[in-house]
Amino acid sequence: MIKSRGMANARKKQNPRFLLALLAGKACAALAGRLAPKKGSNISGEVALKFDPGFLRGFSGIDLEKTVFITGTNGKSTTNNLLVHIFRTAGRSVCSNLEGANMKPGAATALLKRSTAGGRLKDEWLILEVDERSLPLIHEAIPAKHLCVTNVQKDQVQRNGDPDYILRKIRPAVGPGTTVYVNNEEPRSKSLERGSGRAVRFGVDPLAPAGGGQPDPYAVTMPCPLCGDALDFASYNLANVGRFTCPSCGFASEALADYVIQNVDASARVFSLGGEAYPMPYQAPHFLYNYALAIAVALEAGIAPADVRRALETFTNIGGRFESFALGAKTVSYVRMKQENPETLQSALNVIAADSREKVFLVGLDAVRDFVPHYSNTFYAFDCDFSGVAASGVEKYICFGDTVCYDTANRLRYAGVPEGRIEVLGSGDEGEVLRLVAGCRAEAVYLITWLKKFEKLREKAVGYGKG
Amino acid sequence: MEKAELRLLWMYPDILNLHGGRGDVMAVERLCRQLGVALEVRRVNRLAERPDFTWADLLVFGPGELCVLPKVKAALLSGGGALEAYAAAGKGILCVGTTGALFARETRRCGGASFEGLGLLDMVCTEREMPYGDDVIFRAGGLDRDVCGIQIQMVDTALAPGQEALGPVVYGHGNDGGGMEGAVRAGVVFTNALGPVLVKNPWFALWLLKKLVPALAPLPEPDDDDLSTLWELESESARAILAFNEKKEKGHAPKA
Numbered sequence: 001m002i003k004s005r006g007m008a009n010a011r012k013k014q015n016p017r018f019l020l021a022l023l024a025g026k027a028c029a030a031l032a033g034r035l036a037p038k039k040g041s042n043i044s045g046e047v048a049l050k051f052d053p054g055f056l057r058g059f060s061g062i063d064l065e066k067t068v069f070i071t072g073t074n075g076k077s078t079t080n081n082l083l084v085h086i087f088r089t090a091g092r093s094v095c096s097n098l099e100g101a102n103m104k105p106g107a108a109t110a111l112l113k114r115s116t117a118g119g120r121l122k123d124e125w126l127i128l129e130v131d132e133r134s135l136p137l138i139h140e141a142i143p144a145k146h147l148c149v150t151n152v153q154k155d156q157v158q159r160n161g162d163p164d165y166i167l168r169k170i171r172p173a174v175g176p177g178t179t180v181y182v183n184n185e186e187p188r189s190k191s192l193e194r195g196s197g198r199a200v201r202f203g204v205d206p207l208a209p210a211g212g213g214q215p216d217p218y219a220v221t222m223p224c225p226l227c228g229d230a231l232d233f234a235s236y237n238l239a240n241v242g243r244f245t246c247p248s249c250g251f252a253s254e255a256l257a258d259y260v261i262q263n264v265d266a267s268a269r270v271f272s273l274g275g276e277a278y279p280m281p282y283q284a285p286h287f288l289y290n291y292a293l294a295i296a297v298a299l300e301a302g303i304a305p306a307d308v309r310r311a312l313e314t315f316t317n318i319g320g321r322f323e324s325f326a327l328g329a330k331t332v333s334y335v336r337m338k339q340e341n342p343e344t345l346q347s348a349l350n351v352i353a354a355d356s357r358e359k360v361f362l363v364g365l366d367a368v369r370d371f372v373p374h375y376s377n378t379f380y381a382f383d384c385d386f387s388g389v390a391a392s393g394v395e396k397y398i399c400f401g402d403t404v405c406y407d408t409a410n411r412l413r414y415a416g417v418p419e420g421r422i423e424v425l426g427s428g429d430e431g432e433v434l435r436l437v438a439g440c441r442a443e444a445v446y447l448i449t450w451l452k453k454f455e456k457l458r459e460k461a462v463g464y465g466k467g
Numbered sequence: 468m469e470k471a472e473l474r475l476l477w478m479y480p481d482i483l484n485l486h487g488g489r490g491d492v493m494a495v496e497r498l499c500r501q502l503g504v505a506l507e508v509r510r511v512n513r514l515a516e517r518p519d520f521t522w523a524d525l526l527v528f529g530p531g532e533l534c535v536l537p538k539v540k541a542a543l544l545s546g547g548g549a550l551e552a553y554a555a556a557g558k559g560i561l562c563v564g565t566t567g568a569l570f571a572r573e574t575r576r577c578g579g580a581s582f583e584g585l586g587l588l589d590m591v592c593t594e595r596e597m598p599y600g601d602d603v604i605f606r607a608g609g610l611d612r613d614v615c616g617i618q619i620q621m622v623d624t625a626l627a628p629g630q631e632a633l634g635p636v637v638y639g640h641g642n643d644g645g646g647m648e649g650a651v652r653a654g655v656v657f658t659n660a661l662g663p664v665l666v667k668n669p670w671f672a673l674w675l676l677k678k679l680v681p682a683l684a685p686l687p688e689p690d691d692d693d694l695s696t697l698w699e700l701e702s703e704s705a706r707a708i709l710a711f712n713e714k715k716e717k718g719h720a721p722k723a
Contacts, residue, residue, distance in 0.1 A: 157598070158601075162485055162619070165532075222482075228535040228538040229482065375715075376602055376708050379490070379617055379662055379663060382487025403707050406700055407667065413700070
């Protein structure tokens with residue numbers, strides 16, 4: 001159970017530099033709120049940090065026992081949004097960075113917006129989504145006693161390198177005074193229980209029976225985060241998330257985690273946890289881990305299951321639903337993924353593979369333009385399994401984009417897709433893309449691309465074919 | 468005529484599992500199908516396994532994390548000299564990405580620790596404070612085509628005097644920003660290039676097989692016209708990526 005140690009009322013003698021930074025940040029936030037109310041989630045924090053690089057340390061009234069950081073590769077924003085929604089539904093006051101700005105300036109912005117002119121936090125709870133690479137800096141300034149790690153997976157390799165690089169960023173934040181919330185079925189997250197004061201494990205019962213089918217000679221698992229040998233997975237709920245064991249050192253997921261989602265009923269949109277039934281606002285399997293983690297923290301904080309239920313009933317997550325647009329009689333369903341993130345690409349592929357209707361598979365991976373140098377990476381597609389999609393009744397595969405469409409088509413070829421079903425459009429021209437789609441027979445179209453390209457295609461589709 | 472054969476040991480694919488590296492073995496399989504080579508692939512999954520190196524023509528080590536390499540090295544050296552004998556016979560070894568550090572003399576980690584590698588390549592790796600990702604385009608000795616790949620540089624690699632590079636860098640960072648890419652000594656080839664590099668560049672895959680497996684030397688040359696027809700998609704990809712790299716906004720890797 002989360003308890004306060006009474007640090008909330010500790011008053012700091014504020015230094016003038018911090019107060020000046022706070023004033024500048026608040027002024028900037030007020031201005032940004034007037035000029036661009038939907039933007040600027042970072043800017044006021046950036047300004048404050050320019051005035052005082054140690055700005056995050058200056059706030060008073062932060063109860064570290066009521067401070068929760070949510071970090072990890074996938075699911076941070078959803079978990080943060082849900083957790084804050086649960087706390088607020090239960091009547092708790094919370095300071096958070098719900099806009100998704102999860103680095104130092106984002107944390108600074110959240111705090112300055114919810115503090116007095118003297119830098120005292122007005123809220124009882126501080127719940128922050130924290131970027132993995134920023135965790136050391138933010139945690140050094142605000143050593144939260146509760147650290148949630150959703151998972152540690154392959155992601156944005158240009159900045160994150162490999163998962164062990166990220167694990168090394170997170171590990172120093174786990175100490176004897178920390179309660180760490182770890183994913184029972186994700187080995188790297190679970191490995192962080194070592195060295196913590198207390199580990200709270202969350203998980204999801206196996207969603208599908210293990211085994212079955214022909215073994216894939218190219219299937220790979222992952223190294224044990226403790227001993228480095230190959231892990232065995234008995235089943236998967238998500239890519240690289242499932243019941244696992246290391247035959248060498250014995251590291252394994254627990255038979256029963258502390259907070260386990262069970263009895264998932266997709267048609268009734270409910271699941272149970274600890275004998276309580278909860279509504280399931282979004283059905284994709286990865287959301288179940290977000291629910292399990294948020295409920296674990298909420299129940300640990302003494303929030304009643306009835307309040308959690310009320311919150312889940314009214315929870316809306318940005319990007320949580322599949323968006324779509326019409327193209328004549330066709331429906332183009334957009335399935336989101338994060339760039340250079342094989343786990344989210346695999347989730348997208350699984351959604352498409354689960355639909356047995358005849359369909360068009362429209363894919364526009366693009367060169368990675370996160371920061372300079374831009375580059376043409378698509379190797380994450382080789383970490384994914386396309387065989388489910390290939391066996392799901394796709395009439396036509398259309399790969400578009402000006403740089404990596406050929407590599408995308410090649411990946412499909414390696415998955416056994418006949419070349420005659422693959423169309424390669426060496427440009428991202430929206431009119432051309434839609435023309436190719438319109439020429440297909442299937443009415444169901446699945447689209448994987450980046451959000452901006454989806455928006456442009458949706459815009460172009462309005463009135464498509466009229467004149 | 469007797470059908471050519473290739474026996475490939477895929478080394479620790481679950482442990483060295485990064486960056487779609489399994490695609491390189493898929494590419495060898497595809498190439499063998501195209502060329503009529505009988506391929507057998509065996510996996511070495513666990514560190515405790517003692518593979519029969521005498522069976523193999525080629526060992527493939529995919530890209531992995533630095534933290535597992537000392538354990539992989541220890542496993543390889545516990546085979547009673549089998550790997551050493553394999554390497555001394557000049558038989559083929561391909562290692563990709565950060566796993567190159569396994570074959571280096573030494574790797575210096577951030578924070579001052581270091582570990583010794585197998586020393587089959589005379590080079591020293593230094594861990595970078597921050598990763599560096601970019602395209603890499605290079606020429607491999609005697610191959611008259613560019614090889615396009617991706618680098619996720621976790622270590623920079625300094626070749627010792629006399630240690631031959633795989634080839635000059637056309638674009639990108641290569642080993643350490645000094646203009647050279649990879650390393651080659653006897654049957655051991657190391658490249659930083661991911662992609663998977665053999666998927667994107669079947670001409671390079673063929674060049675490698677011919678170089679590393681003497682029994683495959685009679686295979687056609689990588690510039691064979693019939694093969695070019697088979698590799699149209701990969702050639703289009705290479706053209707698009709070369710054009711992209713000519714136009715794009717470029718950056719520089721900070722020093723390791």
